[in-house]
Every structure is written in C-alpha cells, then in structure tokens.
Amino acid sequence: MTSADARYALQASLFDDASFGVELGELGPTVQRRTLTAGAWVDVRPGWLTGSDELFTTLAETVPWKAERRQMYDRVVDVPRLVRFYPEGEPLPDPLLVAARDALSRYYLPELGERFATSGLCFYRDGSDSVAWHGDDTGRSRTEDTMVAILSLGAARPLLLRPRGGGHSIRYSLGHGDLLVMGGSCQRTWEHCVPKSTRPLGPRISVQFRTRGVR
Template sequence: MDFQATLFAPAAEEPLGDDGFTRTPLTRGAWVDVRRAWLPDPDDVFDALVRDVPWRAERRQMYDRMVDVPRLVHTYFPGEALPHPTLATAREALSAHYADELGEPFVSAGCCYYRDGRDSVAWHGDRIGRGRMSDTMVAIVSVGDPRRLVLRPRSGAPGDGRHSLSIEMGHGDLLVMGGSCQRTWEHAVPKVAGAGPRISVQFRPLNVF
C-alpha cells in the first residue's frame, strides 16, 4: 500500500515554533511532549526519505533462531548530512527549544521505515549508552500514515497500568520522551490490521541509542 499525499494533510501553522507543545507528566520523573503538525513540508520530507535513505533490513537472534526485524532502518551519526534540509533545521530547532532542560544538542538521527501495518517495533527503552543511567531525551518526528506509539511503565508495580498511554502520531507530528522515560518506561509501535507506509526519525543526544 502506498502513502497518498493529500492537500488536506495538516500543515504546520507556525513551522518549528516553540508554541503548541503539550506536556504529559508520567510516573517516576518521566514525561512526554507532543506538538501536532510541527514539521513543515512533510510530504516532501517523506518522499525524500523513501528515495534517498539507504534503507537496510536487519535480522536478529530471538531465542534459538534468526528472525527478520519488521521494519527497515538506517542511522545518521553525528557529522553525517541528513537526507532533507528540513530535518537538519528541525534538529537545530529541537536543540534550541530543549537547551535548558537537556543541556546538550541532538546530534544523531535514527530512521525507521514501517512499510505497512505488519511492520512494528516491540516494547523497549532506548537504554544503550547514557540513557541506561541518566535522564535524557529522544525526539521523534513522524511522516506518512498515522500510527500509534504506546507507552507503559517498565515495572509491574501495582497501579502502574492505569498510567499507560497511547498516542497516535500523524503526518508531521513531533513527540519527545524526556526525563527518566527511557529508564522507567517502555514504548512500542504495535502491528495493525491495515496501514500505509510511515517513517519515523528519532533525534538523540550523543551516546544515546
């Protein structure tokens, strides 16, 4: 199924502006910010990502066998040029917006290509590197078909379930996970019965994976 760009897709009223961010406090010092229709020219960004990113399929060990990772991936490391100038501008804007809280810039950009509703990502936290021990941030920009990002507390403490959260990320939307979110919460993109292609770009500080 192909993603169909539309004249009726939401446009950023004030591209890359600082207003319109909605913060949801979670438990144990975690929080999530959402800014709808934040990214300018999401159709153009989506087309460039599909065309220009050197997507690769991965396989990983699961129990006693190797399985396909259900999405395509690529990471732009610090110093590497991003595939669209809007993404470079977005990363700079995020670094400026969160400078006081984060204290450092976003430097890398991980890309995930969900080709249809069968592609997904399982429950996890970005806990490789500094995110395992320290508070940090991961900023996600989504382009393409809407998909749900779901969050839940990592522990099975009584009552934690009522704090679970589901956020539908639309074309050009921004979601930022901050505070202790990577250490104390997990997030996932579940499979769905039907969806068109969607790409997420995850901006991270140095040594957060």
C-alpha cells in the same frame, strides 16, 4: 535496498498541504507536556512540519534503507521494519532534518543541557511492521535523564507508552509531521512501542533525534 518499493507509496493527507511550502512550525506554547511517573514526561506538538508528506516521499526514495536480522531464541529473524542510522558527523539525507534537529536543540537546550547529535530513521511499510516494547536505554540513558525526539512522517500509526514492566498504557496517534519528545527518566522508567495491526495501514517514517551516547 536503496529506495522504497512502489507498493509502499503514501496516500497524501488532505490536512498536510504542501502548496504553501514545506516548513517547520513554532514550538513554545504549541508544545503540550504530559507529566508521567518517576520523573518522566512527554511533549507533543501536532503538525510541527507542514507539507511533511513531501519529505516522506523524498526519504522513502533516497535513503539507503537496511533490512536487519536478529537472533531470537534458536533462530535468526527479520526485523519488522527498515532502518538507517546517522551517527554524529554524518550528513543527514535532507536539509529539513538538519533544520528540525537544530530547532529542537535550540528549544530544549536550557532544559537538556546539550544538543541533539544523532538521527535514526525507521520505515514502517505497513501494519505488519512494528517495534516491540522497549526503552532507548543503551548508553548514558541507562542511568541519566535524556530526551528522544520523534518526528513522524507519512500515515499515522499508534505509539504506546507504559510504565516499565507493565501497566496502563498511553496511546498517541502520530503521523504527517507530528512531533513527540520523551524526556526526563522516560527511557529507563517507561517503555514505548509501535504495535502491529491487521488493518490496512499506509507507510510511516519515524525520525528519532538523540543526544550523544544514547541509543
């Protein structure tokens, strides 16, 4: 699959006006941190990228999306979303993603101690696309603190977090240029998911920036 199907076209948001340009906002005081348990935390910066619906359309139409399949018990099933991973050194599909990665690296470098290196894109076409409870704990993040920054484009979808193994969940509605960063021990002590929905929902693209050796 080389582009998004026309039926997954985004309904533009009245609050994400690109008439003044598509640009990243400031971080700093605009970032809201929530401390979780066991050394985990979450930062949120609503509307970090203004005019983000324009970037959504570009990525939906130009990224060479892949439909993956996986083994589940005794059968192979479709992964309920489209994906594309950009390893370190591979050019990103739009200069705005380079600018976002570099801005996050500059802002978080004193705390993180390294730069963001890879980018993973997920395309949630409608409410039937989802990702189950998990932590990005493959590689160094299984034993080390790290950060995963998520830039959400397109229609807002819930992202839920809960302590690993279960417990009360925290809900964020992310879309149209919102930024969420999971830090500290979050990937190994908490889990996150994007649940399915029976309600009509527009498409969303999630851009995940990670450090070297984390998936």
